[in-house]
Amino acid sequence: MSGDKPLPAQFEPTTWYPELRLFPAATRAGDWPAIAAGFQQLGGWQAATVAIDLIADVHGADQFFRQVVARDPSPMAATILGRCLIHAGWRIRTAARASQVSRQQFDALHAHLRDAERALMDVTARDPRALLAWESRLTTARGLELGVAEGRRRYDRLARVAPHHFWAQSFFLQHACPKWGGSWEEAFGFARQCAAAAPPGGMHGALVATVHLERWASLTGDESTQHVLDARPEVWAAAQRSVLHPAFRREPGWVFAVNAFAFFFHVTGDNPAARPFFHLLGDFGHTRWWESFGDPVEEFQAGKAQTFGGVRA
């Protein structure tokens, strides 16, 4: 759900995952056959999750997919339409604080989410193994405020098909946080459980970093600093089992996962601990979390420079 401002190339998912470039390109070209063929070629659902987000980030994709669904209905097209509507709704809402969002914007968001939900619930009813649709239904459950228990039920339905689905876990983790009606107990419990159950070398350890960052963001002043300092050993251990593990592979989503660790250790001020994550990222950068301090691109670059002792890597 990126903003309107174009990002430098190294912050763009199409740079990290060049094999997915065809999806936004074909969406802009209105070429549904190319998109459908592209999904057939993908190596797994991790890539499909990122691909569908890249499509949904294209402005006007919801209009295009409404036409596709009307012309040539299929579960795939309905699934993509659902995700497009979610992104379109959130673009109207903007990422601003709720107090800055107008009634009309919220109404438009909810109308988009309801349309998305109807398309998606039909897909999951016909095929309970429809991972991408379940994934999106985690987001509609949160946005429509259907309740954390309902979000969890949807996650559990998805987990029956894919027990270690990092993206789905990231989506539900948001819902489990107090800002969306959950509790810290539930959020921490979920993140730790997912990370512990995942195979070594998976991205799942990033859920532990993420939930600590959510807690950090909810606190102020010394309390927030103290929280991340206390959490260092746990997050470091999670990283060892995750992106720092020899079995770790750069699968779609990895930049997001590694960035969470990088930001976490940057916030603790522990430059040596942050370094391996910036090394892993190489030339790539991610905006998530860095917007907490200001312009995310500038903050990322500054954080990275600070990690390497003031020398720009």
Add this chain to the structure above:
Amino acid sequence: MIKETEVDGVPTLIAPVNGPMSAGLVFRVGYADEVLARAGITHLIEHLALFDTGQADYHYNGRTGAAFTEFHLRGREHDVVSFLTGVCTSLGALPMHRLEIERQVLLTEESGQSLTPAHVLAPWRYGARGYGLPGYLEYGVPVITPDEIQHWLRTWFTKENAVLWIAGDGVPAGLRLPLPSSGRRWAPPAVTSALPVTPAYFRGPLNGAAFDAVVPIGAASQVYAEVLQRELFRELRQASGLSYTTATGYTTHAHGTAQVTAVADALPEKQSAVLGGLIDALLTLSVGRVEQADVDAAKTKGREALTDPDAEAAMLSAQANALLVGRPIRTVEERLAELDAVTVEQVAEVAAGAMTTGLLLVPPGSTADWAGFTAAPTTSYTVVPGHTFAVVDDDQDRFHIGPTGVSRVIGDQAATVLYAECSAMLIWPDGGRLLIGHDGMRVAVEPTMIAGDPTVLYQVGTGLPPHLVVRMPAREESEIPRPEPVAPTPAPPEKQGLFRRKKS
């Protein structure tokens, strides 16, 4: 094989049974024939009629339903004879000296009953009349007069409006049914609706979620109910432990359709998931993902019931209902053949239809608009023309009183009851009135709450026919609404509750 005969002009259905004989005398009358202000009159008559038959050693009872009232007994042949003859004799000369006591018995029975989901759903689907009335309190019980009872008896409890069934070898010797004759059998009550659009939802007082739908009568609908139960049990109980109880039911209605009801309970913190799971289960079946194995299991279960040696006898009561409303009596063989012919596609078709006629009860704080259900009305679309009277201390809150009815308007929300569509008006000695409309809308008119001269309120409802008026006993002081004392930071009163229809 069911035999058909007659006893004293009453059509009689007979099927053999193993063990003791049982018999039932069924009348085509029930709550759905009453008006809200006299609700409970059939039930009161049922109680009075049974008083003289007190034979504690035997299983006898009366049952007042929406469209049928039945007196039944299981026992020896001569007990059946004396019970049925006794009921008929009682109906001819009710023990009216018992009236005050039976009123109390019914009120006590009512206060001890908990609401079933079907009772909660009925008023929202049908309104405060007809098939909605089983979901309301029996407002009439304290005020029904002996004359009203006699009139009700002569109208409904007649030989033309009755059917007898006997599970046993035949009509017991000496059985007489001395019922009055009126010359007519009554058609089923009209089907009313309080739902402008379906599928619809409302928030209700239930820990969990419930659903009902109007479906065609037949084996495919019965199988659908069982398949839905299996899906709910699997998803909400076995897989996730969200519900302890999931249940579905299938009932035929007097007016030629059937109703499928589903309910799933939930702990308070799991309610949203139970609602979501119920909706997903309904949708799963309605898009056609009906498992052959579930259909087979449902058919096996149905077949077991139908091939029981006493199956024919067990169906007698339902057959008597069918006969009373002019539906054909069907043999076990016919039912088995229909059940065997049910296909996955037929069940899916019923499921798809159920989604379009459905009514969903959602837990407090939830909605179902996101799933395509429309909120059932909780406010009125119209306000009656007439004088307006401000409510004490609130310039956003007004009574509208006119020649056609009464409205209460709070902000931009209204509750209106038109006199022409009024189901009941309750009047308390302190002058307070509660009007309930056919659509279930409620308007409470309280003299204590009006700014200015309260006597203007005493004209409210004066033109209503007497049988729509319930004169209530005096209320406790604490039950009479008063303006809230002025507090430094008054909490916003929960006025929304005014317009909700609920059993109270």
